[in-house]
Amino acid sequence: MGSIRTLAGSLGLSITTVSRALDGYPDVAEETRERVRKAADELGYRPNAAARRLRKGSGETVAFVMPTEPGRFYEPVFAEQLAAIGEQLSEHHHDLVLLAARPGPDEAALYRRLVEGRRADAFIVVRTRKDDERVHYLQQKSVPFICHGRTDSTQPYAYIDGDGEAGFHELTARLIARGHRRIALLSAPTSLMFAARRAAGWRAAMAEAGLATTLMAEEAHTEEGGHALATRFLALSERPTAIICATDRMAVGAMRAIESAGLTVGSDIAVTGHDNIPASLFTDPPLTTMELPMREVGKRLAEMVLARLGGADIRDLQEVRPLIQHPRASSGEGA
């Protein structure tokens, strides 16, 4: 029911003409085209996606594989990015297929299945790692993809990324200018590219000021991770006067640890994060943080995928975006 054949039949036209009319080819009379459009609307005709994909060879399908960590997968800004990607792609009549696998052999197998079965024409790769097998594989198979975040690849690849290095450099310099000397970094695992970049920014600013970069440790980027690391640093005889966290979630955990130790965030110890999650305005005191607008990034990510599918050059699809700083009371700044 509702195939192009019945539509063509009811119009007394060939299916060729109907197809070309709807696809906007120039070799069909304007009057006919209108007639076809109207009938298609009335019958609620939509070309069968599978048939179209089969014939065209390309499926108009973009895959997004969530790297679900063992245990909970809780990414504050994730949903927003996904929504933006979905909106943008669907506007251009592309499908976003969502999958999930934890990094490791399962993930690799999933990528192979998607590529070999031609279930996806392009990929969006998030949460990039330093040495990223996903990137290797897609490059080798020459499947189009866009990364959110950079990776250590010798071959060119398309990406969009926030400038975490510059952001953390600027933040660290700001704290140094306010008199801080012992500034700790609570990092996420540095095998994750975003964590490595942010750490590099902190390290550079500290080095420029001639300060030691010993107060640094890695943990999962969760409230719990932040709490554990902060507790450890607070027990030092020379405890830090400022704690820079890789993410807002870590900062929330760190703030809790500081309060438990009987200290006051903002006056006794500065705390900062990254992400500008909604809750960061409602911590006590409000959390100093920085932000890469996820909705914009998601939209751009989708645009870049479409561009790549359209044959755009990889070198024109490499973007690093500055972060928006939000200085607030948790670092003795802002309101």
Place this chain on the structure above:
Amino acid sequence: MGSIRTLAGSLGLSITTVSRALDGYPDVAEETRERVRKAADELGYRPNAAARRLRKGSGETVAFVMPTEPGRFYEPVFAEQLAAIGEQLSEHHHDLVLLAARPGPDEAALYRRLVEGRRADAFIVVRTRKDDERVHYLQQKSVPFICHGRTDSTQPYAYIDGDGEAGFHELTARLIARGHRRIALLSAPTSLMFAARRAAGWRAAMAEAGLATTLMAEEAHTEEGGHALATRFLALSERPTAIICATDRMAVGAMRAIESAGLTVGSDIAVTGHDNIPASLFTDPPLTTMELPMREVGKRLAEMVLARLGGADIRDLQEVRPLIQHPRASSGEGA
């Protein structure tokens, strides 16, 4: 490259036999089947998804349309649910296609496009509304779907839902037993089914104890919404001694408002939420909340969709799950 034809050719078999061998039909010799399997592995052959879908008529595709509100879409537990759905579906070789549209005409048009173009064989409908056009439409077109949350429909439909009514009833009764009399409810918009259910639970418990249910108001279920409503209630001459929030995010906003007013959460005013977001363990004091395990729900949602596609009866696919209560210090309970 890599079609079933080349595979059949290289084996000296017909494509029929190859297809049936790989699909496990009984009319192919065990020896042959092994030979085919091995060759398929070596060549990395996977059936072309579009061709298979076209021929089979069913696309093995489940659609998930995110109801993106105007402005920010930030759903703490959302990513986890999505990951679980994706994992489960992909295990059964089904695709999860993700789309996004804000409730309204765009959303309706998107559903039509998906159904009429046969881009989706089934739907997962989340964030159900009292009068839900998505449900009406899918029922009318008799497209299989599963709701997360219930709705006001006279016809039967498949759903899984947390028992927010019982959960809030139990919580309210607990607070009453601890001596609270003026218990306010900070609700999400009651056009959303989950908010209406939770409000009903609170109202019933209050009525049973002969208490007034005037202390109730609706706002967006965000930190900001919670903050605004709490501020309003705190200004009353007879302010509430307990504030029940529809979500943890609202509770975070409410706690901030209480502190700003110079009061102490837990001792002066009890505060509770719902969702058990990770941050709820790291508020000061830890937040009393309740939970529907999202990973489990996601998995079950996927299973139910598959069951429905397999012809299971709707009446066997209606589940209400009890919530897990987490009494904590923010309501003077727990540790």
Place this chain on the structure above:
DNA sequence: TTTACTTTCCAAAACGTTTTGGATTGGGAA
């Protein structure tokens, strides 16, 4: 030996599009 049945395989049709390579018509130029 013939018959009937089982096992194993296969040719061809079908799914609903898009694309290729014309065919037809009418009008203007020669």
Place this chain on the structure above:
DNA sequence: TTCCCAATCCAAAACGTTTTGGAAAGTAAA
């Protein structure tokens, strides 16, 4: 008139599977 070209249309092939309806060969029963 004849020829050419532009404007419209269309029949048939192709995309890569799965499924239908046997065919061929071997085996057991009569």
